[in-house]
Amino acid sequence: MERYYQKEIETAPREQIRAWQDERLVSTVKRVYENVEYYRNKMDEKGVKPEDIRSAADLYKLPFLTKDDLREAYPYGLLARPLKDCVRIQSTSGATGKRVIAFYTQHDIDLWDDCCARAIVAAGGTEDDVVQVCYGYGLFTGGPGLNGGSHKVGSLTLPMSSGNTERQIQFMCDLGSTVLCCTPSYAAYLAESIIERGVRDKIKLKAGIFGAEAWTEEMRRDIENKLGIKAYDIYGLTEISGPGVSFECSEQGGMHINEDHFIAEIINPVTGEVLPDGEKGELVFTSITKEAFPLIRYRTRDICVLNREKCPCGRTHVRMSKPMGRSDDMLIVKGVNVFPSQIEMVLLQKGLTSNYQIVVDRANNSDSIEVKVEMTPELFSDTVQHLALKENEITEALKSVLGIYAKVSIVEPKSIVRSEGKAVRVIDKRHLY
Amino acid sequence: MSIRQLSVFTENKRGSVYETLQALADGGVNIHALSIADTTDFGILRLIVDDLGKAASLLKEQGKVVSVTDVIGVQMPNVPGGLARILALLARKEVNIEYLYAFIAEVKENAYVVLRVEDNAASEKALREAGFTLLKDEDIKKL
Numbered sequence: 288m289e290r291y292y293q294k295e296i297e298t299a300p301r302e303q304i305r306a307w308q309d310e311r312l313v314s315t316v317k318r319v320y321e322n323v324e325y326y327r328n329k330m331d332e333k334g335v336k337p338e339d340i341r342s343a344a345d346l347y348k349l350p351f352l353t354k355d356d357l358r359e360a361y362p363y364g365l366l367a368r369p370l371k372d373c374v375r376i377q378s379t380s381g382a383t384g385k386r387v388i389a390f391y392t393q394h395d396i397d398l399w400d401d402c403c404a405r406a407i408v409a410a411g412g413t414e415d416d417v418v419q420v421c422y423g424y425g426l427f428t429g430g431p432g433l434n435g436g437s438h439k440v441g442s443l444t445l446p447m448s449s450g451n452t453e454r455q456i457q458f459m460c461d462l463g464s465t466v467l468c469c470t471p472s473y474a475a476y477l478a479e480s481i482i483e484r485g486v487r488d489k490i491k492l493k494a495g496i497f498g499a500e501a502w503t504e505e506m507r508r509d510i511e512n513k514l515g516i517k518a519y520d521i522y523g524l525t526e527i528s529g530p531g532v533s534f535e536c537s538e539q540g541g542m543h544i545n546e547d548h549f550i551a552e553i554i555n556p557v558t559g560e561v562l563p564d565g566e567k568g569e570l571v572f573t574s575i576t577k578e579a580f581p582l583i584r585y586r587t588r589d590i591c592v593l594n595r596e597k598c599p600c601g602r603t604h605v606r607m608s609k610p611m612g613r614s615d616d617m618l619i620v621k622g623v624n625v626f627p628s629q630i631e632m633v634l635l636q637k638g639l640t641s642n643y644q645i646v647v648d649r650a651n652n653s654d655s656i657e658v659k660v661e662m663t664p665e666l667f668s669d670t671v672q673h674l675a676l677k678e679n680e681i682t683e684a685l686k687s688v689l690g691i692y693a694k695v696s697i698v699e700p701k702s703i704v705r706s707e708g709k710a711v712r713v714i715d716k717r718h719l720y
Numbered sequence: 721m722s723i724r725q726l727s728v729f730t731e732n733k734r735g736s737v738y739e740t741l742q743a744l745a746d747g748g749v750n751i752h753a754l755s756i757a758d759t760t761d762f763g764i765l766r767l768i769v770d771d772l773g774k775a776a777s778l779l780k781e782q783g784k785v786v787s788v789t790d791v792i793g794v795q796m797p798n799v800p801g802g803l804a805r806i807l808a809l810l811a812r813k814e815v816n817i818e819y820l821y822a823f824i825a826e827v828k829e830n831a832y833v834v835l836r837v838e839d840n841a842a843s844e845k846a847l848r849e850a851g852f853t854l855l856k857d858e859d860i861k862k863l
Contacts, residue, residue: 662729662785669727669789669836670818671757671764696761699731701783 289537289600292408292440293401296547297602304603307547309342311575316340316349318367319581325356325364326583343550346573347561352585357387357526366390368579378426379525389525390579396435398576402523402531402545403436409536409543409600410494410519412466414441417491419464421473422499423449428529429499433468436531442466449473452480463491471502471510471518475641478513492516498523498530501610501628505635520609526585527572533607541594541606548576551605552584553593564593570607618713620647620654623691627712630693633684634660644703649717656693658685661700722790722840723855724772728765729785732758740765740779747778752863753834755821766821768793768834770861791836793855794847798824798831806833806852813846815839825863832863 291297299307317337319326329350330336339348357365366373373390391399412418418437422429430448437444445464447455455477458464467474474497481487492514498521507518522542523530532549533542544551549572553562556569570591574581589610598606612626619625627645634643639660646657660681668674678695685693704711730736737756744751744767753768769775772788779786796802803822810817815837822833832855837843844854 664785664787667727667729667785667787669725669764669766669787671759672818674762674764675759697729698762699729699736699783700785702731 290408290411290413291602292405297405297543297604299547299603301603304546305343308550308575312343312346312550312573313337313340315573315575315577315581316583319583322367323365325360329356346550346552346584349573349584351559351571352582354387354526354586354588358385361385362388365580365582367577367581368392373579376426377428377431377525377529387526389528392578395528395578395580398548399432399528399531400435400439402528402534402548403432404439405436405545406496406519406521406531406534407433407436407440407442407466409534409602410466410496410517411537412437412440412442412494416440416442416465417445417462418442418466418468419445419447419455419459419462421447421449421455421467421469421477422530428523428525429468429470432523432529432531433496437466437468452477456481456484456486459492460486460489465491465493467492467495467514467516469495469497470499471497471506472500472641474510474514474518475506478510482513487515490514494519496521496534501631503628503632503635505632506641509635509641522607522610524572524587526580526582527574527587528577532572536598536600536602538598538600540598541608543598543602543604543606546604549574551593551607553591554586556586556590564595567592567611570610618645618647618656618715620656621691623689625656625689625691629688630658630685631712633681633688634658637681637684638665639663639681642703643712645713647713647715647717654717656691657696658693659696659698659703661703662697663700666697722844723768723793723834723857723860725789725791725834725836726767726769726772726775726779727787727789728767728779730756730763730765732761732763737763737765739782740784743778743782744769744775747774749775749778752825752860753821753823753832755819755834757819766819766834768823768860772857789836790840791834792840792844792847793859794833794835795830795853795855796833798829802831803833806835806847809846809850810835810837810843813843815843815846 320337333350335348372392374393375391376388378386378388420433424430434446474495495516495518511518519535521530521534523532533544535542552571553568554571562568570587570589572585573583590612591610592608594606617624643660648655681695728740750770751767755766757764776786818836820835824831
């Protein structure tokens with residue numbers, strides 16, 4: 288039996304969801320036009336008035352918002368409520384440039400926690416569960432989001448934050464954690480460490496909620512097998528609220544977007560034109576219940592597909608695919624678009640660890656790409672010839688997927704730096720920007 | 721009849737072999753013979769040691785990737801042509817040698833060669849029939 292945190296909302300008829308979206312969008316647009324000079328200017332520039340927006344069908348008339356807008360308006364330029372109503376800020380990692388901050392009223396936090404609670408219940412979480420949150424706490428939304436969601440569900444929450452693997456494993460064994468929340472790369476690292484320490488039979492995990500970075504199906508199966516759990520994807524971004532903008536149900540076939548709070552669109556990233564469902568393009572979000580920091584048509588840079596087919600889990604909210612690439616992550620090497628996720632897929636298919644690093648460099652105006660991957664006992668052989676063959680096999684597989692030659696270097700185990708937050712997968716030494 | 725050799729994956733970077741050898745030294749493992757096969761990126765360190773089980777677990781603790789391979793150890797007179805005679809025999813039998821390395825022990829009259837071939841059993845038989853003494857694992861400690 289599928290369980291829901293807010294059944295009436297999560298399984299609401301489509302007409303009901305559309306009615307919520309129409310009403311909330313109209314009032315949000317009116318509110319930002321009146322209260323936020325930045326939005327007013329943008330809308331005036333495009334010749335759109337709040338009266339032009341009568342339903343969600345009019346969304347396309349509104350201007351887009353990008354991360355650059357958020358930086359330009361930093362820190363208070365997009366605030367839609369007086370500061371006295373705000374109770375917290377969160378911030379992006381600043382991985383792609385200057386940090387961006389988002390503001391929350393108590394009501395905003397409350398709704399955000401609901402979204403995370405939906406994700407935890409969809410992953411099988413109940414008040415009897417022990418939820419170990421090893422996303423970072425602090426400015427990063429991962430820890431606070433899942434922490435709040437876990438409280439709402441009524442689970443016992445372990446606010447571990449990231450790092451200190453020794454202590455993570457100890458608490459996991461001693462307190463019998465059943466749900467693990469962290470980045471997929473840290474989950475993979477934890478799984479390895481648990482097996483190394485021979486404590487696999489001492490853990491009681493049944494589910495994991497992993498997000499905040501790109502990961503593949505192969506990596507999911509790897510973590511699931513090593514930990515004996517079901518691994519659920521969760522998606523979100525600080526600008527929109529944090530984790531829980533969308534989440535996976537037991538079907539593991541895409542993430543349900545919480546459409547009572549967020550309207551999703553897919554656009555052509557070059558022309559800005561809205562694409563029909565099922566087409567691949569850039570995901571754009573409009574938050575329609577946020578008080579302090581509502582964003583209208585925010586371009587996420589994530590490339591996804593939306594799926595409105597009925598989900599067997601009973602939820603009626605649209606599903607988004609796992610992001611297939613991110614224009615921020617995308618590398619252009621020798622003029623070819625390269626996504627780290629493509630490389631990871633090849634390595635996992637060849638039975639290698641998910642610990643790899645991509646180094647891009649340029650010499651004599653020519654790009655080079657090197658993939659460093661750690662040696663494993665399964666891969667190791669006693670003769671140079673066999674190892675060279677293996678390297679060659681991986682090189683060929685990469686070439687057929689990427690379309691360009693990438694040098695493969697096998698390095699010693701544990702020699703690639705593992706960060707306990709986000710994995711540093713790419714080192715670009717070209718300094719092109 | 722074959723002897724067991726420990727192979728260690730070694731990245732081509734400063735101090736890599738030293739780390740391995742220091743770990744063995746700290747654990748009191750003695751090395752009788754050693755060879756390195758290398759490419760520009762990595763190397764394979766091959767070792768004949770007095771306590772293979774201990775050496776393997778010490779290196780795994782260090783995070784090294786190791787493997788154990790059966791190789792042939794042959795005793796030969798420590799004179800000019802000692803090794804050539806063995807190789808002549810194997811060539812006649814059309815045995816492909818993947819790699820080899822030789823060492824001498826405290827008894828200076830004898831030297832030893834470690835051979836990695838495709839078919840251990842056939843080569844061992846040929847060598848024994850030609851009168852060569854083959855090393856066993858328990859002989860290693862006495863060298």
